[in-house]
Amino acid sequence: MTASAWKPLEIRPEGIAPSAQGLVEYLRDRTDFADVLTREKAVVFRGFHVAEQELEAVMDLLLPNRLSYLHGTSPRTKVGANVYTSTEYPPEETISMHNELSYSHEWPSRLFFYCATAPATGGATPVVDGGLWLDSLDPEVREAYAGGLRYIQNLHDGLGLGRSWKEAFETEDREAVESFLDAGQADWKWLPDGTLRIISQVQPATIKHPVTGTEVWFNQSDQFHPAALGDEVAAELAQIMPPEELPQSVSFADGSPIPDEYVLQVRDRGLAAAVNVDWYEGDLMVIDNVAVGHGRRPFTGDRRVLVAMSG
Template structure:
């Protein structure tokens, strides 16, 4: 089926367009005069550029406090990250040579952040853009057969090891060493879970493939099926899927009724999202604020020592 080029792009705010000095204080002044929630809902993603925001941690914290109502921890997150500040993390530690497909952060979970704030501390030598895609456009661009198949929802399964094994440990995932803390968290999520004999934790949860935006009511593609399915992951993960039974993989996904998702559906979803995405190329100090329901994000491959930080908010 034919598709037109995406008309949507993130809004770009610069000192000259904002009418403020090209400094962190200038950005803070601009933000204090804005209804940030309305600005983000209207634009889905906003880039703040040339404000020297990354010059020191305090300048980032000031902007983050104005853009994020409350910073969330990355509890139950499945991406490899390192905590580097007050609920500030490395954006991902997934190997640089691999592309990260489009996704809404923690859409597999019972709750997810409403806003995501990226900050470029150090751009890549080459590549490393953060692509963003309009979730409504992504949904509308999928083949009707695929949309219909995903409509009843998905079943995600996680296997979190006890400190040694493939994927993430339950300790890193839940930022605790105490099983009681993990159980207290999971008891309120609607997930099914159990501790296994080797000390690992298995979690299963059914979730929708689409959701309605809480403000606009627009239906958007909202899941991470292609990142949990062997057909949508990197070569090493695909090899692991050939070595282990599906129910022992670090993460896997099926349709909500337990039936397998065809590989060609996953490929179609992944390639459609990446094709429609708009790249945000990084400069030092750039900020990117994303409405995590209205827009999905990813990462292009890169070379060099790219360092992009992320914080999240409800």
């Protein structure tokens, strides 16, 4: 199977009112949407002209158990009940392919995207079939990753690089954070300056889809690895700071470093195998977060894409 052999299913309002209410009625009649999403891996709804204030009714049908973005690493703003802006990186940067929260012990099964404002140019959300991504990697890379990964995070107390632990866990309650981390068997400690250092329990590089059994690439090693940092300042910091002091870093499960060329291969081949989903105002997309990785292409102009997730 080649990268072009898979693409998301597109649903347009043919025989359906081109409105939020039309989409709601369509979804109420589609009691098999979970099966459709498992089969198609990603579904795009175009031409329904859903306004932002109409989102709630649609999300209630597509995300049966909406989750908060706990343990999230990317900068985003909460704009509603477990609804967030997409990652707020500079528009000229590419966000590489990843499965949401795959470094954590809890990850969502579905992701929801909504375009409130379309970019002037670019800004597509690329999506990649996780099985194709895995197949695209050299055998030596797949073998090297087979033992799993260990992620390290340093979440400051309000002043520092990256996100604070209060932002990442949406709380100021240290005990609530500790309970979450203990549930994932992570090693953690509070540093004297209030920083929370997290060393994850070994996480897999691949997993099998819970319904189809397909093995897929499922990790965020390239986004945690200094070699893949696109920002010049971040890359310079990686040259002068040990990995365990960076906002985030990653190693193989035994603590040995991941070669730069492996990480760059993972990043580049994931992007190369991806299919771009371009955005028009009022469009929506739902993806299976295990079957499919996602990212972001660079853009110009204003781009406002909202995201939500469910278990």
